[in-house]
Amino acid sequence: MMIPSAIAVGVFAIVPLLGMFALSMTDFHLVKKWDHEFGFQNFIKLWNNKRFINSINVMLLLSVFGVIFQVALGTLIAVGLEKIIPKWRFMRGIFVIPFVVPAVAVALIWLSLLTPTLSPVNDFFDIFGITVPALLTSQYGAIAAIVMADTWASYPFVMLLILAALQGIPSDLDEAASIDGASKLQTFYKITLPLLAPALLMVSLFRFIETLKHFPLIHIMTTGGPGRSTQATNYYAYIQTFQNSNVSYGAAIAVFLFLFAAIISYYVARANARINDA
Amino acid sequence: MIKRHITAMLGAAILGMSASVVSTAHAADELNVLLFAMPYTRALAELEADFEAKSGMDVNIEVIGQDVFENRIALSFTGKSGDLDVVHAPVIQLQRWVAADWLRPVTAEIDAMETKDDILAGPLDSFVVNGENWGLPFLAGTGMMAYRTDIFEAAGISEPPATWAEMLDVAEKIHTNETAAIAMRVAPGQGFNMFVYPQIMRAYGGTFFKDYPTDLTPSMSTPEGLEALGVYSTLMNDFGPQGIGSFNFAEVTAAMQNGQVAIILDESGLIAQTLDPEKSKFADKISIAAVPSGPAGRSPAIAVHGLGIPADAPNPAASFAFMEWATSEEVLTKIAVSAGFADFTRASVAENAEVTKAFESIHPDFLSLRVQMLNDAIGHYRPLIPEWPQIGQAVGENINAAVNGLMSNEEALEAADEEIAEILSE
Amino acid sequence: MRRQGKSPLRLLGIAMMLVFFGFTLLPIMWALILSFRPASHLFEPIWQSPTVLTLNNFDSLLRSDFPMALFNSLITAGCSTVLAMIIGVPGGFSLAKGRSQRRFIASWALLLLRMAPPVGFVIPLFLIYLNVGLLDTRIGLIAAYMVLTLPFVVWSSWTSLAQIPDELIEASMLDGATLFQTLVKVVVPAARPGLIATGVLAFLIAWNDFFFALVITRGNTVTAPVAVMNFVSYASVDWGSIALASVLLTLPTLPVIIFANKYIVQSMGGAVKG
Numbered sequence: 001m002m003i004p005s006a007i008a009v010g011v012f013a014i015v016p017l018l019g020m021f022a023l024s025m026t027d028f029h030l031v032k033k034w035d036h037e038f039g040f041q042n043f044i045k046l047w048n049n050k051r052f053i054n055s056i057n058v059m060l061l062l063s064v065f066g067v068i069f070q071v072a073l074g075t076l077i078a079v080g081l082e083k084i085i086p087k088w089r090f091m092r093g094i095f096v097i098p099f100v101v102p103a104v105a106v107a108l109i110w111l112s113l114l115t116p117t118l119s120p121v122n123d124f125f126d127i128f129g130i131t132v133p134a135l136l137t138s139q140y141g142a143i144a145a146i147v148m149a150d151t152w153a154s155y156p157f158v159m160l161l162i163l164a165a166l167q168g169i170p171s172d173l174d175e176a177a178s179i180d181g182a183s184k185l186q187t188f189y190k191i192t193l194p195l196l197a198p199a200l201l202m203v204s205l206f207r208f209i210e211t212l213k214h215f216p217l218i219h220i221m222t223t224g225g226p227g228r229s230t231q232a233t234n235y236y237a238y239i240q241t242f243q244n245s246n247v248s249y250g251a252a253i254a255v256f257l258f259l260f261a262a263i264i265s266y267y268v269a270r271a272n273a274r275i276n277d278a
Numbered sequence: 279m280i281k282r283h284i285t286a287m288l289g290a291a292i293l294g295m296s297a298s299v300v301s302t303a304h305a306a307d308e309l310n311v312l313l314f315a316m317p318y319t320r321a322l323a324e325l326e327a328d329f330e331a332k333s334g335m336d337v338n339i340e341v342i343g344q345d346v347f348e349n350r351i352a353l354s355f356t357g358k359s360g361d362l363d364v365v366h367a368p369v370i371q372l373q374r375w376v377a378a379d380w381l382r383p384v385t386a387e388i389d390a391m392e393t394k395d396d397i398l399a400g401p402l403d404s405f406v407v408n409g410e411n412w413g414l415p416f417l418a419g420t421g422m423m424a425y426r427t428d429i430f431e432a433a434g435i436s437e438p439p440a441t442w443a444e445m446l447d448v449a450e451k452i453h454t455n456e457t458a459a460i461a462m463r464v465a466p467g468q469g470f471n472m473f474v475y476p477q478i479m480r481a482y483g484g485t486f487f488k489d490y491p492t493d494l495t496p497s498m499s500t501p502e503g504l505e506a507l508g509v510y511s512t513l514m515n516d517f518g519p520q521g522i523g524s525f526n527f528a529e530v531t532a533a534m535q536n537g538q539v540a541i542i543l544d545e546s547g548l549i550a551q552t553l554d555p556e557k558s559k560f561a562d563k564i565s566i567a568a569v570p571s572g573p574a575g576r577s578p579a580i581a582v583h584g585l586g587i588p589a590d591a592p593n594p595a596a597s598f599a600f601m602e603w604a605t606s607e608e609v610l611t612k613i614a615v616s617a618g619f620a621d622f623t624r625a626s627v628a629e630n631a632e633v634t635k636a637f638e639s640i641h642p643d644f645l646s647l648r649v650q651m652l653n654d655a656i657g658h659y660r661p662l663i664p665e666w667p668q669i670g671q672a673v674g675e676n677i678n679a680a681v682n683g684l685m686s687n688e689e690a691l692e693a694a695d696e697e698i699a700e701i702l703s704e
Numbered sequence: 705m706r707r708q709g710k711s712p713l714r715l716l717g718i719a720m721m722l723v724f725f726g727f728t729l730l731p732i733m734w735a736l737i738l739s740f741r742p743a744s745h746l747f748e749p750i751w752q753s754p755t756v757l758t759l760n761n762f763d764s765l766l767r768s769d770f771p772m773a774l775f776n777s778l779i780t781a782g783c784s785t786v787l788a789m790i791i792g793v794p795g796g797f798s799l800a801k802g803r804s805q806r807r808f809i810a811s812w813a814l815l816l817l818r819m820a821p822p823v824g825f826v827i828p829l830f831l832i833y834l835n836v837g838l839l840d841t842r843i844g845l846i847a848a849y850m851v852l853t854l855p856f857v858v859w860s861s862w863t864s865l866a867q868i869p870d871e872l873i874e875a876s877m878l879d880g881a882t883l884f885q886t887l888v889k890v891v892v893p894a895a896r897p898g899l900i901a902t903g904v905l906a907f908l909i910a911w912n913d914f915f916f917a918l919v920i921t922r923g924n925t926v927t928a929p930v931a932v933m934n935f936v937s938y939a940s941v942d943w944g945s946i947a948l949a950s951v952l953l954t955l956p957t958l959p960v961i962i963f964a965n966k967y968i969v970q971s972m973g974g975a976v977k978g
Contacts (some may be wrong), residue, residue: 005795005858009897012850013817019828030352031378031664034972049854077724091721096730100957102912104929105950109731112943116521117529117538120734123749137682150733154877160965184713209819216914216929225466226523227679237823242349244668247827252823261819269812272863278695340923343934349918357834383892396722528941536747559744681752 020258023251028246031205042252051228052253055199056068061143062150063211069151071204074158075196079188081159082166091161099156107220110149114221139229142222146230149217154210158203165199166192205268209261233257301621303389308353310579311339312354313366317547318417322604323450335596355380359416360590363597364604369411370468370660370667371402374409375586377640377664382587385409387598393624398592401623404657405495413586414605419545420651421477421579423567424552426560429457429540438541438567442481442509444533445541449517452540458519460512461533466678467525468660468670469581474543475510475677476659477528481572482506484696486661494663496698498673499691502574507680507687516680523682538672543569545581550605550620553640558568566641567653580655581622615697665701672697684686738947746943761944762920769923770949773931780842781910781925784849788857789903795886796861801873817855822915825851840922848920849910857906862973864898865891867944880946898971906962909958928953 027037046052081092097107116122116137122132135141173191212232218224224231224239231239234257241250288442313319323339330337342350347366354362355378367375375381388394388411390446401415425438435451449459476704479485485505488495497503514522519539521529531548533539535558544554555561567579585601587594603609607630609620614633617642626634627643638646660666673694680690737750742758765771799810823978829848838844868891876886894901917927932949935942 003792005798006852008791008850009795009814009817009854012847012854015832016825016828016851017817017820020824023828024824030356031374042827067909070978073724076720080717080721080724084714088820091725093729094725094966095867096961097732097954097958100961101954102914102929104914104932105735105953106731106934108946108950112947113731113734115524115529115745117533117536117747118943119748120737122520123751127747131520134523139682139684152727158925160968161972164969167969185838189690202815205373207308213819213821215823222524223465223467224681225675225678227466227684229679229684234821234823235823239671241827242352243671247354254821257821258816258824261821262816265815265819266812269808269815271936272493272811273808276813277780282800338923341934342923342926343936345936346918346930350922352828352924357830357839361840430732528936532747532941538747557743 016122017258018256020251023248024255026248028248030247031168032245042249043256045249046252046256051231052233054228055231055233055236058143058228058230059212059214059234062146062214062230062232063208065143065147066150066211067156067176067204067207069147070154070207071158071200073151073156075162075200077155078159078162078166079192081163083184095159097158099152099160103153103155103216104220106149106153107216109147110152110217111221123182136222137226139226142226146217146221148175149221150211151212154207158207161203162196163194169195170267179254198274202268202271205264205271211269212257212261282523288679292602294658297628306593307335307428309335309337309363309600310361310591311337311364311585312347312351312362312602312659313341314344316417317617318613318619318621319366319590321613321619322583322609325612326546326607326699329600332603333596333599335600337600356590360588360592362588363593364585364600365588366585367405368469368664369415369584370670372405372586373407373662374410374664376412380589382410382589382591382594383412384414384587384601385411385431388414389672391602393607396624396626398625398652400580400652400655400657401584404582404662405584405586407662413584414601415582415584416610417547417581417583417603417621418623419547419579419581419583419621421543421569422475422546422549422647422651422654423543424534424549424564424568425541425567426457426537426563427565428563433578439570440568440571442478442570446509446512449541453517457537458533458539459517459521460513460701461519461530461539462514462543463526463530464514464518464523464678464681465524466671466674468667469672470526470674471681472578472660472670472674473545473581477543477569478510478572479506480577480656480659481505481574481686482509483572485576490661491656491663494702496514496695496702498698499629499688502690505689506572507677510677511681511687515683523678527640531539532675534564537671545579545619546651547619549638550618550640550644553562553644554618556604561640564648566644568647576654577659578651578655580652580657580659584623607654620644664667669698669700672701706907710820716899726967730875735947735950738943741944741950742777743942743944751932758813758860758944762950764942765948765952768931768945769926769945772929772933773926774926774952774956776921777840777843777911777928779927780845780849781907782879784853784910785907786904787846787901788850788853789861792854792857793865793892793902794864794884794887795858797865799858799893800868801870811859812854814859818852818859825917828917832876833964839920840924842925844920845917845925845927846917849913852909852913852916853906856884857902860897860902860905860971861895864895864902867898868894877922884935888927897967900964901968901971904960904968916931 002026022040025038026249027034078093085091108119113121116134125132135145168190212226214232215234218230219234222230224235236251237253240253287420319341323341324426326337326339330518377588398418401418405411405413405415423438429452435448439448463470465471482502482505484500484506485497487493488497519533527544527548530542530544531551532540534552537560549566552558553561569576585604587597591597605623606623607626610624611630612623613619614627615636660670676694677684677691680687739761740757742756742760745753745756800808833839833844872890872894873886878891914929915932921927932946935945935949
């Protein structure tokens with residue numbers, strides 16, 4: 001029964017991937033005549049490329065902060081839904097809505113919220129004479145803006161996973177602790193949180209790899225600006241491939257990203273195996 | 279060694295795929311036109327049936343977003359799939375497209391046109407590359423200033439600023455928290471901040487290259503270049519509206535239409551929209567003026583768009599017939615009147631009574647100012663070289679970084695020079 | 705059951721949840737408001753003219769190619785999900801219950817395929833499509849979405865099917881059913897919540913795509929996320945239509961997620977059981 005899946009995965013996924021590896025070793029360019037050079041020259045060029053190094057920094061900033069906020073918010077809401085307002089079941093349906101808003105729409109909606117002339121948030125604070133700073137025009141502001149939009153769109157995924165993990169924790173543990181006189185906060189820190197740890201690790205790694213692939217948020221909200229402060233590696237690969245028509249160089253950047261994702265997915269697979277075997 | 283062979287073979291296979299031409303050519307009486315969204319292209323799509331009736335062809339005009347167009351077009355050309363008959367051709371991309379053999383020359387067809395002399399010479403000439411003509415222009419946009427007469431009056435200013443130095447003085451006098459003094463595009467991109475910024479740079483004597491087109495040594499980092507960038511940064515940061523650092527044409531135009539700013543400098547077609555009472559709340563209080571000059575004179579921005587024929591188009595005669603129709607006096611006049619399209623490319627349209635009436639109601643001097651600005655503009659306002667799109671992007675990012683305070687003006691210009699040299703050496 | 709008192713801690717917790725609730729809803733409400741705002745009032749505070757609303761944005765949306773694009777999106781994302789389920793679930797089953805020694809490698813490879821950056825392999829895909837004539841066809845787009853959905857379906861159904869007790873399968877086999885019959889008649893019904901969740905998530909992955917559609921579609925098969933970008937035009941950014949399109953882009957999946965979220969939680973329970 002494995003065979004149809006294996007063939008289909010091979011045809012649909014592996015062939016284009018091999019194509020990506022092959023392209024990265026050529027000097028294929030859509031506009032320039034090509035010299036039939038093969039080898040690692042694209043990777044050597046990358047090594048000395050300041051914009052590429054900058055893009056890795058940006059990518060790590062976006063991913064690390066994105067994951068921290070998503071996981072924190074998703075976990076807090078999941079715990080809140082289970083422990084603080086367990087009777088309001090419908091709230092779960094509302095908190096999950098951002099999950100189904102397509103990334104293009106997320107980016108456009110947040111762009112409108114962060115455009116000072118358009119945003120109701122700016123209008124509101126103007127009443128009190130407070131000027132809300134324009135996030136998209138400062139280096140870290142723009143990064144914060146993308147992290148915020150990504151947090152909004154992705155915390156429901158964390159929330160669903162943590163909800164699942166919470167429901168797997170036997171409730172007698174909580175009760176036993178409260179009989180022992182532990183406060184609710186203590187129970188949470190001492191019992192619930194450690195039990196959630198494997199799920200938290202896994203969801204963090206999962207989200208981390210997903211954030212490496214940011215495209216619509218950057219493209220629509222900042223186009224990589226101001227300057228180059230939000231040109232993450234995936235976006236830089238897009239610029240090389242589509243704007244500069246340098247397809248082989250773009251493929252080389254994608255190969256780098258792929259290898260990076262390979263390392264992290266190795267740990268996800270391991271964490272997953274450990275959970276499943278336990 | 280074996281590895282090298284394998285990669286070589288894989289590479290060759292990929293290349294082979296891209297080169298082999300699979301003809302998906304469509305029916306002979308079908309014409310596929312790909313344009314990106316602007317008032318003119320939208321209006322043209324609505325006139326589709328006129329050409330169908332005239333020619334008996336089945337025309338599909340597809341109008342897509344500029345962003346989607348730019349991402350797709352290079353791949354479409356590379357594919358040589360023969361499914362496009364006419365494409366939107368911005369002059370700024372032309373050098374690159376011609377260098378890659380993506381277009382078919384139309385010199386002979388244009389020379390045979392009866393109404394060739396009616397087409398504005400500057401825009402038409404900008405389609406000449408390597409001695410051949412590659413397209414027919416439908417749009418010639420230029421730089422213009424729009425300003426609020428009521429705000430100028432209240433501040434006791436009688437004349438719009440004629441130089442960038444005066445602009446700094448005026449901006450200081452009229453800037454308030456409610457109504458910022460000035461807005462221009464700052465978002466990075468060869469068609470965004472690099473459309474407006476060279477107006478200041480060239481006014482101060484700054485250039486992209488030492489001696490275009492003979493000596494392409496980058497020369498942005500000069501005292502003149504630095505002074506110009508200083509003026510731009512000061513105007514935007516000290517006298518621009520909040521969030522100006524990411525403004526593009528849409529935000530600039532909207533800010534003027536909604537009274538959030540007192541002066542804007544942008545493209546003539548968009549300036550016309552700030553004068554249109556249906557779109558602009560302050561239309562009756564807005565007047566227009568020439569682009570300010572500097573020690574080295576005046577250099578209004580220029581953008582020319584036209585229609586071209588992909589190299590592999592199966593039926594070039596039909597393609598050209600469409601182009602001729604789409605840029606004809608009749609069609610341009612219709613669109614000028616119905617869509618308030620100001621950037622038309624035929625002299626006869628400017629003389630048409632209906633058109634002059636329509637634009638006089640917007641502003642009596644609009645058409646004459648536009649002609650004056652087009653005459654002052656130089657064709658290579660943005661350098662006409664195949665590498666420009668990539669250079670414009672890189673320079674635009676550095677200029678944007680400087681305006682947003684991410685690096686100093688000196689650093690930005692040095693980085694720009696360095697990156698231009700790098701792109702040209704590749 | 706102990707009664708929950710109105711302790712300061714609980715009040716603080718409720719306050720926190722309200723803040724999060726606001727954070728979740730603000731962008732959604734804003735998109736709804738923008739959808740009904742006329743262009744002439746976009747740039748003034750909403751409370752200055754709260755009743756100035758319009759249906760014009762629906763007009764301009766209906767006249768554009770957006771309805772067709774929405775239809776294309778539904779067809780392509782839907783078909784690729786169904787196909788990926790048909791091909792992928794048996795694969796997940798054999799990984800979950802087979803005797804393969806290479807499970808770890810399989811799990812890693814599947815994850816990796818799902819994580820690969822599209823910007824890299826969309827160009828090879830374009831070149832292949834060009835040669836086999838799949839550009840601008842729905843079939844081509846469905847096949848492209850399989851790149852995204854299939855590894856996910858195999859991986860996710862593997863996790864859900866692993867929870868089915870072996871005894872159930874053995875009993876069915878003892879009754880003389882073939883492996884395939886067992887899968888269809890016994891295993892799939894027993895793993896329904898997990899498989900529903902898998903299908904919903906796979907659909908969302910394809911529905912969300914921007915990049916594949918950008919590169920391998922043209923006018924005939926453009927999908928909704930790409931069509932939205934057509935409202936960002938040279939003359940102006942049509943915020944009303946963009947907001948309305950964003951809302952419409954979310955609507956088809958909204959009821960699904962509101963009702964299916966409990967299945968997702970159930971199925972994830974298998975993936976993260978403590």
